[in-house]
Amino acid sequence: MSMEFDEVVPVEAAAPRPVDVIEAPMGDVVLKVEDLTVRFPSDEGPVKAVQNLSYEARLGRTLAIVGESGSGKSVSTMTVLGLHNPARTFISGSVILDGEEIVGASQATMRRLRSAKVAMVFQDPQSSLHPFYKVGGQIAEAYLAHHRVSKAVANKRAVEMLDLVGIPNPDRRAKQFPHEFSGGMRQRAMIALGLVNDPLLLIADEPTTALDVTVQAQILDLIKDLQKKFGSAVILITHDLAVVAEVSDDILVMYAGRAVERGLTKDVLARPNHPYTWGLLESLPSASENLDSLKAIKGAPPSLVHLPSGCSFHPRCAYQDLVGDACLSQLPELRSVAPGRLIRCHLPDPERTLNPDAVLNDHSETSHQEISS
């Protein structure tokens, strides 16, 4: 399905529809994104924010969407909530939430789905909560929008939710304004607001970025605990790989609006198969190494209006010499390199190229087993 409004945005021929879909080992699929493309008009031409993106979110699992600013992480998930201005956005592809198509859905449908089936926790709780209304009242209002209950019942539910997210004295706190809460408590209140209607899917967009480190850990633990309690699917948008390792089951790495690597988090972080993922991991600071040894990925993400030819990562990639012209002229397909593992790269043997030590260890273990047997 597609929706296009009064601005005609020139679009190039659609890339082949990705056919690979990860079969995650557990949990019903609650969100299925297929071949999603999102573009915005600009004076210089269409901004290709998301291109041919496919992924799934499953109940009881956390999917981390990772990438630098401008990689399309937030834009793709905002589509799930129908938050783009339809008059200024071109959207094509399909986003199915619990069996209902979101792309092209009416505002009435989106109002029914938001909060009841999908909710979002934004990065900055200070600007997400309304400063003029009491915290409990804002949570109660979200509950009233989807339940035929009295105000007293909704207020009681708000207090229960504040209690559930670990806010002390929830009765008293419910009657306070957002500015009377600390940053960590405001984010807890936002999580309470997100979960008040027990949605199937919670999208957390950089939920810990504005918080100090100790509070970050508490909020991540809270999200994990609540996911177990509610059994919901969680999509975590972040650029922090330490957070990804801590809480996610599956990972989708995005670069310049496209998926470049997908798989189980433990596999991808242990043995990245795409040069961009490898670069992100290499650039992590280590407590045991001198700060001078930090390895940044050279260059900067490209303009989404004027994307590089071929592989969008080629101007920054240290491995393109191993491939040659294809990196500059052909967009790599998202291809399967192992069960449940997809990458978008022309490297013929990414596992051996990027993880030579791990491959060597595998071989020595195999030889050892062969010798022993």
Ligand code: SF4
């Ligand atoms: Fe690097 Fe080429 Fe792979 Fe792109 S396709 S990530 S430029 S090796």
